[in-house]
Amino acid sequence: MARYENIVILTGAGVSAESGLGTFREEGGLWAKFDPMKLATPEAFAADPETVLGFYNARRANLSDAKANAAHFALSALEQDWMMDGRSDFLLVTQNIDDLHEQAGSASLLHMHGELLKTRCSQCDHLFFDREDMAIERPCPACTKAGGLRPHVVWFGEMPLGLDQIYQRLDRCDLFVAIGTSGTVYPAAGFVSEARRNGAHTVELTLEPGEISGLFEEHHYGPATETVPYWVRGLG
Known part of the structure; x- marks a missing residue:
């Protein structure tokens, strides 16, 4: 397994669906x-x-x-392990307006669609x-x-939050992961292309293939509570 230093993770509604949202x-x-x-x-x-x-x-x-589920807790644990291991950057960008990532303990978190x-x-x-x-x-x-x-x-017609910070991280990330998002809404749908241009390895974890699945190099399909903990364990 390659050792990645800078990771950007994007989560969408699919990561919270099993929490009843x-x-x-x-x-x-x-x-x-x-x-x-x-x-x-x-x-x-x-x-x-x-x-x-x-x-x-x-x-x-x-x-x-609603309560945080196994996917939220796996991402929180990954953040803690990532930073303790001395790796450079970890950013979790969520399109979700719920607080389930916070419930699980995520700290390096940006709500691009508000709270x-x-x-x-x-x-x-x-x-x-x-x-x-x-x-x-x-x-x-x-x-x-x-x-x-x-x-x-953030309502339709309004600008998502934190885009400058997100693109700065995408410019230097070597691992980009999209979890539970349909990939149909821009600008978030374009994040994978931005990461690929900068040489990042790209991973998709969703319930089923989506419109932009072909842009990812690695895929894991199934419920987030199963695929996310499995993928996190595989990072080692």
């Missing part, structure tokens, strides 16, 4: 049940904030019952950890104005 684009996923243009855009929030906030309040309630358990004021940009229901009449704890609180999530 819904995926998005697969058959039966959230966007098959709900219209994202009515729930996940700045325009939808401006037009009908109560419906949008209600949707995300329900997702917060769902998240409160469900944080609220942001659209009027003063104050950001804070929050488990309460969001409501139109609720004032911002910083500016005290009501009507501007929204979930700290």
Whole structure:
């Protein structure tokens, strides 16, 4: 087994599906049940904030019952072993807005699509950890104005978070791994090509082959709770 120094791991909804959280684009996923243009855009929030906030309040309630699974714990253990072994860089980038990676103990973590358990004021940009229901009449704890609180999530039409840092790490990584992601949404779908251009070994762990599976050199198919611990053990 080659000794890799710099690793970037990308996780998607598939890593949390076995914790009881819904995926998005697969058959039966959230966007098959709900219209994202009515729930996940700045325009939808401006037009009908109560419906949008209600949707995300329900997702917060769902998240409160979810627990990190074996895939999350395997990635946390890998991070600890990687850094203790003196390797240079470890970055876990997640498209998920849940806190299951944190529950498992991951620290070198970047939420590129935001975090469900944080609220942001659209009027003063104050950001804070929050488990309460969001409501139109609720004032911002910083500016005290009501009507501007929204979930700290990246909606359609908004720029993902931390892209500069992600591309800097992709430029120097020698191992890129995508776990539980469909590979259909950019810019994340382009990360594997960026890593390949820089000579990184690329690994895909998903339930089944996806649209960009051909870009990966190594594949492991099956539930994340099985494939991720298996793959981590194989790194040695």
